[in-house]
Amino acid sequence: MHREETTNRIVDTYQTVEELFKAGELFQEKDHTHRPDKWAYGDEYRKVTRQNEWSVLRRWAIEEGWAKGLETAQPITEAAIRLAEREMTFPVFRSTFSKKGGGVSVGRYLAGRPDCMVKYEPVKIARTGKVVTLVVGMCYSGGFDVETVLRRGSAVVALATALQELQHQTEIWIDCSAQGANDKSKSFTVRCLVKRADESIAPAQLAYWLAHPTVLRRICFGAEWHFPQKWILPLGIGGGYGSPSFNINRSLYPSEAIILEGFDTLHTRNPQQYVIQQLTDIGLLEGEG
Numbered sequence: 224m225h226r227e228e229t230t231n232r233i234v235d236t237y238q239t240v241e242e243l244f245k246a247g248e249l250f251q252e253k254d255h256t257h258r259p260d261k262w263a264y265g266d267e268y269r270k271v272t273r274q275n276e277w278s279v280l281r282r283w284a285i286e287e288g289w290a291k292g293l294e295t296a297q298p299i300t301e302a303a304i305r306l307a308e309r310e311m312t313f314p315v316f317r318s319t320f321s322k323k324g325g326g327v328s329v330g331r332y333l334a335g336r337p338d339c340m341v342k343y344e345p346v347k348i349a350r351t352g353k354v355v356t357l358v359v360g361m362c363y364s365g366g367f368d369v370e371t372v373l374r375r376g377s378a379v380v381a382l383a384t385a386l387q388e389l390q391h392q393t394e395i396w397i398d399c400s401a402q403g404a405n406d407k408s409k410s411f412t413v414r415c416l417v418k419r420a421d422e423s424i425a426p427a428q429l430a431y432w433l434a435h436p437t438v439l440r441r442i443c444f445g446a447e448w449h450f451p452q453k454w455i456l457p458l459g460i461g462g463g464y465g466s467p468s469f470n471i472n473r474s475l476y477p478s479e480a481i482i483l484e485g486f487d488t489l490h491t492r493n494p495q496q497y498v499i500q501q502l503t504d505i506g507l508l509e510g511e512g
Contacts, residue, residue, distance in 0.1 A: 224449075231408055233454055234475065235446065237415040240432060243446060244284050250445025251277055254461060267291065280437055288427020292434040295373060296380035296426075299498070300388075354392045354420050356480040357383060361439050362399040362467045369436050376434020379483060382498045383433070384424055392420040396476065397432060399443040402466045404459025411458055411465060412472060413446045 224242060227234040237243040251273070271279055283289040359379055363372070386393045395418040403409035417432045418424060432438055447460045458465050471482050481501065 228451075232410050232412075232472075233450055234412040234414070234472070235449065236475075237413075237446070240415060240417055240428075241285060243413075243415040244281065244442060246449055247442030247445035248277060249448045250441055253448045254444065276441075280441060283431045283435065284428070284438075284442070288425060288429075289431035289435055290427060292373065292377065292380070292430030293427045296377040296384070296430055296434065299377055300381040300384045354394070355386055356394045356396070356420075356477050357386075358396045358398050358471060358476050358480050358482045359433055360400070360471055360482070360484040361397045361443060362401045362465070363439065364467055365440075365463075367436075372436045373434050376430070378497045379433045380426070380430050382501050383418075383429060384426060385498055387424050393424075394418065394420040395429070395433075397438065398471050398475075399439060400471050401458075401464070403457045404463040404466050406457035407466070409454070409457045411447065411450065411454070412475070413443050414475065 224246065225236045225238075227236075237246065357379070383393055383395055394416070396414055397417055398412060398414040400412040400414075401410065403411070418429065444460075444464050447458070447464060448455075450458065450460065455461065471484055473480070473482060476482070481504075
């Protein structure tokens with residue numbers, strides 16, 4: 224973990240999900256207030272207890288991935304890819320030679336070849352090869368239930384998977400940034416590189432890290448207990464764990480990074496269209512007009 228600290232801001236950066244998960248395990252030692260809860264964590268938490276909770280989370284986060292999140296994201300991904308493949312092209316021209324055509328190939332004419340006339344036919348090929356950095360804001364109000372978090376996360380999983388399927392390298396970060404709950408002049412960030420650009424996507428694991436509430440409400444909360452003691456009370460660690468600001472520090476990321484903050488209603492109204500809109504916004508599809 225790498226830490227940057229100023230008078231009013233602290234930033235902890237984790238380079239792997241394994242590293243962040245290990246830091247998050249401190250939650251079970253420090254926090255005895257926030258218990259496993261179906262409303263906040265979903266139906267699968269009916270059988271989760273304090274005794275088995277972190278073995279379940281390890282299975283989803285590190286070992287096997289989260290099957291339910293993948294099942295929810297997969298149809299969104301497939302529909303978005305079908306839409307994108309129809310539009311994610313641009314015209315180039317292929318030349319063909321015959322005795323008739325719209326122009327003359329001087330080289331063939333001088334060589335005495337009868338097929339010296341050239342015709343140019345438009346051919347569409349995919350726009351591929353762009354490296355895209357996605358930064359997913361993971362700090363949100365405790366008022367959001369698990370289904371809202373899942374729908375939003377599934378749309379982001381679909382976007383990331385669509386980019387890979389359409390042959391674009393993707394670097395993915397999660398970012399938990401908030402203001403201090405007890406001192407609004409203080410702020411903090413816990414961020415983690417979930418996928419490097421040169422890695423392929425593990426869909427079920429990605430579904431967990433982008434769409435499960437425990438990433439924030441267990442793992443990031445646990446990682447915040449690693450802040451120096453002077454930060455704990457001002458930030459509200461152990462209580463509200465800060466106040467969501469939806470204000471990611473863009474200087475931490477490449478200037479062209481796609482910053483996904485907050486909960487856009489398009490995530491839930493039409494997640495397929497959300498993916499298409501994001502692909503259009505970053506210049507991989509042509510918008511209307």
